[in-house]
Amino acid sequence: MNKHILIIDDDEDLSLIISEMLENYGYRVSRAENADRAFEMLSKNKYHLVLLDINLPRMTGFEICKELRKASGVPIIFASARTSETDRITGFDIGGDDYLPKPYSMKELLARVNALIRRAYGFSEEEQVVSFGDVNVNITSRTVTKNGQAVSLSLREFDLLSFLCRHKNTAIEKDRLLSEVWGAFSTVELSTLTVHIRWLREKLEDDPAKPEFIKTVFKVGYMLEVRE
Numbered sequence: 366m367n368k369h370i371l372i373i374d375d376d377e378d379l380s381l382i383i384s385e386m387l388e389n390y391g392y393r394v395s396r397a398e399n400a401d402r403a404f405e406m407l408s409k410n411k412y413h414l415v416l417l418d419i420n421l422p423r424m425t426g427f428e429i430c431k432e433l434r435k436a437s438g439v440p441i442i443f444a445s446a447r448t449s450e451t452d453r454i455t456g457f458d459i460g461g462d463d464y465l466p467k468p469y470s471m472k473e474l475l476a477r478v479n480a481l482i483r484r485a486y487g488f489s490e491e492e493q494v495v496s497f498g499d500v501n502v503n504i505t506s507r508t509v510t511k512n513g514q515a516v517s518l519s520l521r522e523f524d525l526l527s528f529l530c531r532h533k534n535t536a537i538e539k540d541r542l543l544s545e546v547w548g549a550f551s552t553v554e555l556s557t558l559t560v561h562i563r564w565l566r567e568k569l570e571d572d573p574a575k576p577e578f579i580k581t582v583f584k585v586g587y588m589l590e591v592r593e
Contacts, residue, residue, distance in 0.1 A: 368413040368482055369393040373403045373429065375421055383416065386471050387478065400424035412439055414482060419445040419452070427459060434460035440485045440520045442477060444469065450552065457553050458560055460519040485520055495530040497578045497591045500569050502530050516568055521546065525561050529579070529589035536582040562587055
């Protein structure tokens with residue numbers, strides 16, 4: 366089935382151009398001009414990626430992202446004329462997976478969409494599962510359960526957890542985690558990594574203040590401790 370993308374942007378002309386371009390490359394595309402319409406569509410359909418503007422009427426893209434992250438890990442690309450470092454960092458900190466400043470070329474947008482789709486849904490046939498405590502992480506299907514109940518993680522949270530799982534019982538430097546999870550040329554700061562580690566602990570540890578599995582390694586970084 367073709368991946369389904371939701372564009373949330375009140376610029377109808379631009380969203381139409383983007384929609385036609387993405388459809389030409391095999392994606393299914395829907396469009397919403399504001400938060401009310403977007404949440405109505407999200408409640409009725411499954412989307413594989415959201416392309417989200419920030420300057421929207423009544424509810425900003427940042428606010429929409431925060432609401433989405435309460436229930437969904439759908440990949441989110443911010444596409445906005447707001448290009449300050451503060452806005453970019455905010456976008457990543459609240460759960461965005463990429464940030465594309467306007468104006469941008471259609472080729473760059475397509476490349477970023479393709480890359481995020483591959484990262485989120487492309488996987489090998491061999492199933493990889495890592496378990497610790499009452500948590501099960503299926504790296505292949507990108508699902509996480511705790512006590513048998515599904516845990517909702519953002520794409521970036523899952524990528525971070527997945528990297529720690531694939532290097533379990535190994536201390537990973539903070540700079541390496543930033544490079545591997547956010548990209549070698551990312552402008553994201555160390556504080557963003559700290560926040561994402563805290564979010565993972567809040568969702569997966571019984572006592573986030575005294576983590577049993579997602580450990581801080583003094584003067585190095587972090588490690589997922591898995592007892593075989």
